[in-house]
Amino acid sequence: MKKSLIAGLATLSLSVSAAAPYAVLAKPIEVSATDNGQSTLKPLTSDVAVIAHRGASAYGPAHTLAAYKQAMTMGADYVEFDLQMTKDGQLIALHDETLNRTTNVEELYPDRAPWRVKDFTLEEIKRLDAGSWFNQAYPDKAKTAYIGQQVPTLEEAINYVKQHGNGKFGLYMETKAPNVYPGMEEKVIDILKKTNVLDQEKLFLESFSEESLRKLRTLAPNVKLVQLYTGSMLAGKDVFLEMKRVSDYASGVGPSKELVVPKLMQAAHQNQLLVHPWTVNSQDDMISLLSLGVDGQFTNNTDLLVDLLDKPIISHGVASGDVTDSSATLWTRTNAKANVQFEISTDSTFKHNTIVKTSAAKAKNDFTVKVEINGLMPDTKYFYRAHAVSSKYTVTGSFKTAPAENSLKPLTMVWGGDTGGHGEIPPYKSFEAMSAINPDFFLYSGDTIYADSPTPAVPNPPSQKVEDFWAKYKEIRTDKGFRSLLQKTATYATWDDHEVINDFSGPSEPLTPTGLRAFKNYWPISNQRSDADKLYHKYSWGNTMDMMMLNNRGYRSPNTQADGPDKTMLGGEQVKWLKQQLLESDAKVKLVASSVPISIPTGKAMSRDGWANGDNVNPNDPTGFEQEFKEISDFIIENGIKNVFFVTTDVHFAEVIKYDANHDGKTDYNELISGPIGAVKINPGTLDPTFGPERLYAEGNFFNFGVFRIDPATQQATVEIQDENGQVHFSHTFQLEE
Template structure:
């Protein structure tokens, strides 16, 4: 059996820069485990099972002794047998109810179509060749020894695995079509007893038929049973109730692999049901399901899974981020301590010269690693790959560097946020739709997790330990669409409140150091941004766009403080930095990435979380941060700074707003809001009137994301709001001012 994928105990410490305004709140040294103990997204067994599906059926003819031998050589934990019954009541190992696909029955018995197993005696089946078909179908894997392989009886299969597996390889058997074969269950138990394996701890019996499993339970009360599922079997059912019911007779469930998502895992593991998905063959899929905490996997390629369970591997994909014209940050995570090698090249085959860097993954950062790649060429697509040095499993990604300084190049950016809130957890369709657009980069505009909400990763919220926070990031990374997007393009990540707790103010929230630490661990953030935990920085796309990423959380005064000249969200230093960036930018577009909106009142009355005080709701509310934003607004107007766009998410609906802050009839700047990707959906309300907003578009109650395109040749910026399936709900071309 393979070792547990749950990491061991490590002694960690929280170390934060003294320059951060909350540094005094850093926690003392403590001994902790890298996995969150309450998470349902981790195995409930100490050993994750490698189940050779029909034997090592990617390498030899399925359900032959040759395929079973290959599985044993590859160190599979279990060999799986599908069972059919012959005309004379013998159990054989075969998947199909007919002999046609995997034997030469058509040639040997041409007049006996449709060649159903139940119509043939054991002696007749023994004359068949069950291996030559494999050589014809897969000539690159053909072997002479496969010619003439016979169909094994269940007795033969058990005895072969016992002998060649030295008693260490388990048996996994499925009653196929038990309604076609009356008495199959009794015959199976009889054979298991005869071969002295009925009481083996390494025996599982499986079926899609609940009746068959319940019959087996009656015949052998202590046997471990697995209820198999197709998607159709679970359609319309509450998995929590279904698995509670199934736990009455089964030890586990065997779902089709696409069914396995966090809620599925939670429902199973809360009922102490093992999860063994089928049939998982690519190493990407094997690794993905291991990241969800499955307890075993059926695979035609047991060698690929054995490698993953034996050695550290890249467990949650890779990412690139904070890309400039000459550099990028690469990110990966392993499931245990390991050296991680990053390679980067302009050639997707990596035949051309490329850069190699090796970084050590340690428990202190939950085995997440980053590597900065310098000396890159502007406006160039780069391919990269990462692997734990001890493993051959490699994960690939790509990104495009920014254009050279002063150049004007087109740009496509996608943005969004709000993932994992109010029970809306993976899978997320929006990330797939974003990825399909092949954007130049992705701006993750905050609430990249909901640390304070109940999810399978943290069933008992709010997140308290760094392990809880890490678990939340890993949970979202189980989403195939998000991994695809992160591996396809660069990401610029912003934190907002739910990376710590709802509507928090950094300096006054004790959990800020913990939430910040996890955020920095799980995103490819540059040292320029993470230094002193400042997080704000400007990134340029040639002369087309300057993107000014704000830190709206780390320096703010408490939300409950009355607004006034001394109340700040950004802090004095960041505010002056923003003004300087706006004034000195000669880019066509000044994009201010802010995690909170300007005129949509957020938070609660008397504790406004965004800039607006919501005086259209409560004219006596003294809170908000309008005095500070007025300084920004006045600066833009007085300095005549053109083509300013504030981009955010946060409010769980989409809206595009233009502002005439000085009431001169001309638009001074715009605000672009999208979301949510995966959180509660609400409808837009009335805007706070302070800065004279005018809504150009507002729509709620749907999952959505934003697209921002710039075409320097036409001097236009295009904004789109798309739903989770990629359908455009809003499209507008802004004519840029010279």
């Protein structure tokens, strides 16, 4: 009934030109802006079903004709009936096995506790008032019409929907507790035949009981069946094996809403099983499940889901990023072409001093939208919200601007990377733990997706088309904890290799422009970083910290090239820029955000991906980028630049290292490494000795992230490594040098 907007991509031809660092690939790349064909995180059909759970039960007494009518008026696709059986073998629409919660049975039959349905005849049940309880429980929604509503029989319910729906509304019915009611399945099929709906296209039968569903399959081989699930029913099971097994008799599954994650969606959709989660009553939860590609939703609030499906909506949350003391970049995505309005204010009610900006969500950007806000006050918390102009659904966020220039304010940041790879897919617990810290900002240090790893978004990698890359970014944003973190604080995002393909070198990799395009689409990156695709930039937190974000991919020579004066990772201009920033900075801490480590040999033999050549592992390996890093290291030492911290992830374990590169017994700079948030877990190995590393801490085989705190008042900086539950595994305080 509702044409789905979830895919949200029209077919058109686009031409993408390579930018400055990738001039070797200047020939336009033709792509088609259509939905990612292989993704399992999209509905199997073009319609997302609105299933009125017990009727419009948020607005009227469940399982009454009044609630069914209201559901149809609101635009439901299906009306759901729960089935119980009376003492005299009649099927009625009622959720509970007992009558006392939703009728006045205790008043009429006080001596017949526990008032089980199976102990009452249909005639006795028809005497009950099944509507007045709702008026008492929800006085703000009370109606006189609800007084005296009866419990309908299944036949009455079906005929009512047929009569008042003109054949437009589907039927969805559950065999409740079939073990309590022998013969229930035969009676259901008999009534479906009697009412001429057994062969109706829009008919589903559901149950938590596999035995009941298999019996229904035997009685009516063509009927569509849905296996319902609670958490305990899936606990300890391989969801792929379970969905394959269930597909033998069912057309779909109905999991409790919290069970719906990318892995379940992949398992179900690869077996051509529809996914209809229950019971989804908030629009935020509805949006979350739509982003996962569900095929329908059970809801008490029929109108709320109908509203979301009828027009473009914010589909994957909001984010703020690249915040300065006077500006910020805001980001969101819609599920179809729309105008998007952003409001930003120091007032959480948006009633005062509100800045409004509108921008268009277009297919060529996968309907992502970014706006830059200028003229903000330093050291100030701002609230913002976004909505597609045609929709009332709004998503809110907040961030804090950097302190004013030369001010000294304490700082807490979190950092991490390595998400969405090697079989690890959302949800990730670490994001919730990060959010609990209430950081000033989140530094996302690379491998924000694994474009070259199989996940539900791209089961057959590597990603090749821009639609594949887009699908990967949408997949990460199905994580509620991640969306919550992005909405709570500002993010500075950089890329590493897996945003394109493992260990890639930008100028020589054909996929670089496509991967970069998607990366810029999905992050709130300022024009200053985005222009000319340079990505490197300095951000200051007053005089407490200067953060130099590097682009370790866009300018690098091939990894296989032997190290030497002509080999570069950063490119000559970026190296010159980094030196200048380090030299000119008078901030307490100089933080260099690098996506690759200094002394941990990464990549492959004869094709090292980080700065270290790994000659301690293979003495004959001439690769790596040590000569370039030595130039940076020597510059730091020769100019007496203090309190330099390199921060990275990439290696899938946590490590804190101090360096004495000139071997004079003093620390020249430090390296802080965290990860992974959600990728393969690795144990630390040996360090390349070139720059005099000394381990302060190393631990692997766990999901983790880093916390970095700077306190100008005490002249101290503290690093913590926390696991995904927020437990501190390591803490060390550095005394900052004057």
